[in-house]
Amino acid sequence: NAGVMQNPRHLVRRRGQEARLRCSPMKGHSHVYWYRQLPEEGLKFMVYLQKENIIDESGMPKERFSAEFPKEGPSILRIQQVVRGDSAAYFCASSPGGGYNSPLHFGNGTRLTVT
Amino acid sequence: QKEVEQNSGPLSVPEGAIASLNCTYSDRGSQSFFWYRQYSGKSPELIMSIYSNGDKEDGRFTAQLNKASQYVSLLIRDSQPSDSATYLCAVNRGGANNLFFGTGTRLTVIP
Numbered sequence: 001n002a003g004v005m006q007n008p009r010h011l012v013r014r015r016g017q018e019a020r021l022r023c024s025p026m027k028g029h030s031h032v033y034w035y036r037q038l039p040e041e042g043l044k045f046m047v048y049l050q051k052e053n054i055i056d057e058s059g060m061p062k063e064r065f066s067a068e069f070p071k072e073g074p075s076i077l078r079i080q081q082v083v084r085g086d087s088a089a090y091f092c093a094s095s096p097g098g099g100y101n102s103p104l105h106f107g108n109g110t111r112l113t114v115t
Numbered sequence: 116q117k118e119v120e121q122n123s124g125p126l127s128v129p130e131g132a133i134a135s136l137n138c139t140y141s142d143r144g145s146q147s148f149f150w151y152r153q154y155s156g157k158s159p160e161l162i163m164s165i166y167s168n169g170d171k172e173d174g175r176f177t178a179q180l181n182k183a184s185q186y187v188s189l190l191i192r193d194s195q196p197s198d199s200a201t202y203l204c205a206v207n208r209g210g211a212n213n214l215f216f217g218t219g220t221r222l223t224v225i226p
Binding site: 033035040041042043044045048056059091101103104105106107108109 | 119146147149151157158159160161164166203205207213214215216217218219
């Protein structure tokens with residue numbers, strides 16, 4: 001049973017370019033979460049999605065960041081016009097259901113470097 | 116005040132000793148509590164979950180929850196060098212759709 005799959009593992013972008021990060025949840029999981037981790041910092045929640053719906057985007061920056069989880073295909077986190085401060089590890093997690101008792105299972109992350 | 120606070124460490128223990136990791140949280144309405152282990156450059160891996168007051172044991176790991184004092188801890192018995200990692204405490208607040216993570220405690224087990 002494959003775990004949460006993220007790609008690419010590493011992504012280098014120049015300032016002003018777009019970054020697209022992909023996440024396929026574990027089989028049977030319909031809830032996807034995106035987190036960002038800066039060096040020496042904890043994981044910061046960004047957005048929570050179910051198929052075709054954004055449930056909670058309270059952690060997403062208001063500009064340049066967007067996320068989707070289409071009916072078919074992986075969830076996508078898109079960062080437009082990247083800046084150096086966007087350099088971080090972006091982790092996707094999935095769970096079989098929402099709510100308090102559903103632990104999250106994480107992918108291996110995408111490490112974004114903005115030059 | 117941070118949602119979830121942990122001592123960043125580093126915490127060093129000799130091989131075979133008990134490692135004790137602590138975490139406090141600010142929201143009394145929190146419902147679920149998790150411990151994740153993260154090796155350097157890797158993804159967080161769930162190792163324990165606890166939902167009610169008291170102790171929960173799984174192998175060498177014991178999670179302890181005290182909702183009145185708003186703390187949760189993780190004990191690792193017979194620590195091994197392979198336990199060296201950063202341990203993240205995560206809390207799900209009542210009504211929230213996501214986990215709040217502490218910054219993690221870096222544990223080093225010395226052979």
